[in-house]
Amino acid sequence: MRVIDERSGNKRVVAFVITGDGRTEKEVLSALAERYNGRDKVLLFPKGSYSKKTGLEALNAVDEVFKLTSHTRYLILLDREHFSEEKLHQKLSEIFTQYSLSGNNPYQIRSREIEICLVVLGKEKAIEEHIAELIWLETGEKLVAVPHLDIKALKSAIKTFLRTTGIKKRTKLIQTSKLENLEKAFKALVEAIKLLEEET
Amino acid sequence: MVSRMLIGEIVEIREFRGIKELAEPLPLRKFNVLIGKNNSGKSALLEALFLFPDPDRTYQLFPKPWGIKSFIGNRRSGLKSLIYKYEGITSLKFKAEIGRGIDEWTITMSSKGESKVFQNNRKVESRLLKFKESLYFPHDTQFIKELDEFLDENEEALIKENIHTKVAKMISKHLDERFTEIVLKKDGWYLRREDASYIHIDDMGDGVKKAARIMMVAELLKPKLILWDDFDTSLHPSMIKMLLKWLAQGDWQVVIATHSIDVLYYLADLNEELDNFDAQLILLRKDQEDILHHKELDIDELEDILEGNIDPRLLVSELKI
Numbered sequence: 001m002r003v004i005d006e007r008s009g010n011k012r013v014v015a016f017v018i019t020g021d022g023r024t025e026k027e028v029l030s031a032l033a034e035r036y037n038g039r040d041k042v043l044l045f046p047k048g049s050y051s052k053k054t055g056l057e058a059l060n061a062v063d064e065v066f067k068l069t070s071h072t073r074y075l076i077l078l079d080r081e082h083f084s085e086e087k088l089h090q091k092l093s094e095i096f097t098q099y100s101l102s103g104n105n106p107y108q109i110r111s112r113e114i115e116i117c118l119v120v121l122g123k124e125k126a127i128e129e130h131i132a133e134l135i136w137l138e139t140g141e142k143l144v145a146v147p148h149l150d151i152k153a154l155k156s157a158i159k160t161f162l163r164t165t166g167i168k169k170r171t172k173l174i175q176t177s178k179l180e181n182l183e184k185a186f187k188a189l190v191e192a193i194k195l196l197e198e199e200t
Numbered sequence: 201m202v203s204r205m206l207i208g209e210i211v212e213i214r215e216f217r218g219i220k221e222l223a224e225p226l227p228l229r230k231f232n233v234l235i236g237k238n239n240s241g242k243s244a245l246l247e248a249l250f251l252f253p254d255p256d257r258t259y260q261l262f263p264k265p266w267g268i269k270s271f272i273g274n275r276r277s278g279l280k281s282l283i284y285k286y287e288g289i290t291s292l293k294f295k296a297e298i299g300r301g302i303d304e305w306t307i308t309m310s311s312k313g314e315s316k317v318f319q320n321n322r323k324v325e326s327r328l329l330k331f332k333e334s335l336y337f338p339h340d341t342q343f344i345k346e347l348d349e350f351l352d353e354n355e356e357a358l359i360k361e362n363i364h365t366k367v368a369k370m371i372s373k374h375l376d377e378r379f380t381e382i383v384l385k386k387d388g389w390y391l392r393r394e395d396a397s398y399i400h401i402d403d404m405g406d407g408v409k410k411a412a413r414i415m416m417v418a419e420l421l422k423p424k425l426i427l428w429d430d431f432d433t434s435l436h437p438s439m440i441k442m443l444l445k446w447l448a449q450g451d452w453q454v455v456i457a458t459h460s461i462d463v464l465y466y467l468a469d470l471n472e473e474l475d476n477f478d479a480q481l482i483l484l485r486k487d488q489e490d491i492l493h494h495k496e497l498d499i500d501e502l503e504d505i506l507e508g509n510i511d512p513r514l515l516v517s518e519l520k521i
Binding site: 007057058060061064068070 | 465495497501504505506507509510511514515517518519520
């Protein structure tokens with residue numbers, strides 16, 4: 001599956017992707033999705049060039065995108081630090097008059113017209129924790145001691161590791177990692193990708 | 201803020217430039233921002249609005265005594281370029297307010313160059329040749345330079361109304377240099393620095409040339425409608441922000457076309473800053489049959505899209521049509 005900004009040709013859009021967080025999500029999702037089949041299928045991720053940490057507020061965009069376009073299926077990526085199930089229920093009841101919520105990361109949300117697959121990234125805070133876990137699974141290098149997680153320091157440690165080992169890019173790390181390690185490190189995200197693949 | 205709306209709705213565009221037809225009427229607000237891919241009909245829409253109410257009137261800013269339709273046509277391949285596929289009759293319909301009440305205005309133009317104007321389906325015999333309530337700024341550096349001729353003729357009025365100092369100060373806030381006024385000398389317009397030295401306007405950057413001239417013209421004429429194509433070109437983000445605020449606070453209706461994401465973010469910011477900011481984003485998409493489709497987002501809806509870290513410009517390909 002490929003992640004694209006804008007549709008061209010007859011590619012089948014599996015889901016419209018919305019994120020409440022930064023730039024890393026798009027890179028990771030793009031690299032990860034490509035490891036899975038369905039080359040005629042795409043995830044549409046028309047991400048703005050300015051990233052804002054908006055958390056659950058990003059869900060407000062679903063309704064607007066639905067009104068403007070014909071997309072009914074969404075993949076939403078949020079960081080753990082902005083998330084609680086209570087806040088999720090609160091937000092969903094603001095947006096939908098009726099909805100059902102099932103699963104537990106990925107969460108499956110269904111309203112009358114819209115389906116959302118919501119992935120919460122990070123064990124405590126953010127997606128960098130998954131990248132660090134992948135590095136540990138692939139190389140045995142432990143980059144951070146949880147708890148007292150400092151995401152800024154972790155980001156910097158990941159950068160240093162990728163630079164010193166010659167891997168250089170996060171995407172290259174994902175492209176060259178074993179599938180079983182990807183599935184352990186990015187459990188919820190990989191499950192969501194598989195789910196979206198199977199349902200289309 | 202007093203709301204002045206010249207055109208309330210574009211009811212119909214038929215066989216105009218690259219547009220075969222407007223899919224459905226397009227309601228306008230006081231502040232309108234057009235986005236769409238290249239060749240999606242943004243400029244054509246601005247030109248259609250500028251032809252209202254009479255395509256045979258002249259443009260007071262343009263040195264040549266051409267009718268508006270020639271001003272637009274001659275920027276392309278001539279009058280025939282106004283007509284879809286160069287043959288037939290163009291029809292433009294608007295709900296607009298000139299004087300008392302809202303009327304439906306229809307403009308027709310043929311490929312032979314003939315044009316007619318109808319008000320509520322009655323032919324307007326005495327043409328509206330003196331109508332000067334709308335200004336159109338195309339994306340054309342030569343046109344922007346030629347505004348100097350109009351500014352030269354109106355030097356006294358610009359000074360009397362302190363427009364020369366107001367514009368210099370507003371622009372200065374977004375430059376590394378401070379200017380106190382814009383003055384006319386023998387060989388053109390100069391910006392005066394605080395140390396009393398001068399710099400010719402043509403020696404300034406493109407963004408300053410454009411912003412200073414357009415602001416002076418609009419401040420002087422105080423039109424009811426400002427149409428501005430490729431608004432953001434050559435402008436630094438801080439200049440974009442200043443101009444948007446200036447446009448939003450003026451007692452006029454505004455329609456601008458842009459490709460800039462900055463404009464969209466600042467639009468959302470202005471909604472926080474200004475009371476009763478009556479604005480919308482208009483997404484345009486032309487289909488294979490050259491039917492122009494549009495969807496409008498009010499500023500709250502735009503904010504929701506931006507909160508989802510979605511680029512509204514990329515949504516145009518996905519518009520439900």
